[in-house]
Amino acid sequence: MDAAMEKQQHVLPADSSNGKDDDDDAAGRHRGWKAMTYVIGNETFEKLGTIGTTANMLVYLTTVYHMHSVDAVTLLNFFTGTTNLAPLLGAFLCDTYLGRYNTLAAASISSFLGMLLLTLTAAVRALHPPPCASTCQRATPWQLSALLASFAFLVVGAGGIRPCNLAFGADQFDPRTHSGRRGIAICQLLQLSNVNWAIGLAVPAALMGLSCALFFMGTRLYVRVRPEGSPFTSFVRVLVAAARKRRLPPPVSADDLFDPPHHSKLVAKIAYTDQFRCLDKAAVVTPEDTVQVEEVKCLARIIPVWSAGIVYFIVLTQVSTYVVFQAMQSDRRLGTSGFEVPPGSFVVFNMLAMTAWIPVYDRVVVPALRRVTGREGGISQLQRIGIALALSVATMLVAAAVERRRRRIGASMLFFWLVPQQVLAGMSEAFAAIGLNELCYKQFPENMRSVAGALFFLTFAVASYASGFMVAAVHRTTGWLAQDLNKGRLDLFYLLVAAIAAANLVYFVVCARWYRFKKISNTDDDDELQLSGRTAPAPAPPTS
Secondary structure (H helix, E strand, C coil): CCHHHHCCCCEEECCCCCCCCCHHHHHCCCCCHHHHHHHHHHHHHHHHHHHHHHCCHHHHHHHCCCCCHHHHHHHHHHHHHHHHHHHHHHHHHHHHHHCHHHHHHHHHHHHHHHHHHHHHHHHCHHHCCCCCCCCCCCCCHHHHHHHHHHHHHHHHHHHHHHHHHHHHHHHCCCCCCHHHHHHHHHHHHCCCCCCCHHHHHHHHHHHHHHHHHHHHHCHHHCEEECCCCCHHHHHHHHHHHHHHCCCCCCCCCHHHECCCCCCCCCCCEECCCCCCHHHHHHHECCCCCCCCCHHHHHHHHHHHHHHHHHHHHHHHHHHHHHHHHHHHCCECECCCCCCECCHHHHHHHHHHHHHHHHHHHHHHHHHHHHHHHCCCCCCCHHHHHHHHHHHHHHHHHHHHHHHHHHHHHHHHCEHHHHHHHHHHHHHHHHHHHHHHHHHHHHHCCHHHHHHHHHHHHHHHHHHHHHHHHHHHHHHHHHCCCCCCHHHCCHHHHHHHHHHHHHHHHHHHHHHHHHCECCCEECCCCCHHHHHCCCCCECCCCCCC
16 A cells, blocks of 8 residues: 555544544543443344344235235345445445544434335335235335335445444454454454234334434444545555556565555554565556555455355355245244244344354354364364355255255145254354454455455345346246246255355365465564464365
């Protein structure tokens, strides 16, 4: 990155009135867990609100808005993709103009307005089609506009909350102390159809409102990092400089490249690596400009691994969407009470498995692995991702076997048969979320944390768009995804997705062997920096 991005990072306590840009003073004002109480509360209720809504959105679109199942899946995939693409713009605005606090404040309000409007589409009769009689009426353009407007507010909210919440939480800790570094590490881990729809949507809206309230209650405690300009601008400068200097003789050694003075106490300096030497010419000192390229190399190295994550989430998306339609054509009764489990609630098993597995992994598995490998985290981030990819193959094979059983015995199949695939998906996602999040967060420079968060969610965005296109293409060419699953072949679709997941695992192993971890220049013996400072190629992740 250029010299301008190397300047000392400014931190401003929220209740400071003198406006001094002094890192030492700010370090003394870090409130740590006292401020994190409000940050975690905001994050928790935002997730409960949005996940509680999207979990049932397929049922809502097909039963209330009378959409065909393929159309509903496609729309929801594009909505999910857009909500995960928005963090790129949110990260740019946050780093360049607004800062994390202002971005989170505006985004929280937007999410609440989106949830409120979505609730109104169910509560106000004029905003949704009438119930089906002999025929079902499709939604009018006005009704669809109200629905899409609620989605737009939610997109804006996601664009601000998702790339900034993790980084804003880490800002509340002093990275120069052991307790502060531990708090930052913990921040990285924290990451109903049969009832009245107005009530079912009002509850998540209320949770989102509580999320906003909790966030603003902690305003006076927060440490706010001043925006220093988006790194995207520096990326472009490096590429332009490399193209302009392409005819210069290659540098003999790293000593011939621009090495800006390092003054920041909060941003570690990245050592030279011999990958992507084509970018080194951008750092050759000339009268026109001087740029530093190692931060751009961090992004370039992570893209191949990141692309494997895209295919992974394409795979996992199929289980979370079509399990709803499988449940609708299964026996969902609980005992003799007559109560039926809502089909949209089956993703809860995914979430429960993830929630239960993470503490077991952190408290039991990691310490056991640490004794064997000597690593602080037990295994590397790449190995975690590799395990997730292997579990995704197993998930789709189990899902195919269960769907084949459902087709054979029909609607008498108990809903419990759908639970194992959701549990496997939840465990897989726990490995993938922690592995990908830590990889992006630790391998990017500290002043690019918002970009790291945005890149993580961009994985979901591209996967959602690709999943929408894939579902539509498979339906048109094969007819496997019929409205009535008994007339389609969802099991064959699952087997196709399992084959894609297996090919993606092989691709990831190749990328993992090539990848080199970031190396920090002139650091102390801090464990966290040493963990991410290895330069040898990372070992291949387990494949079983």
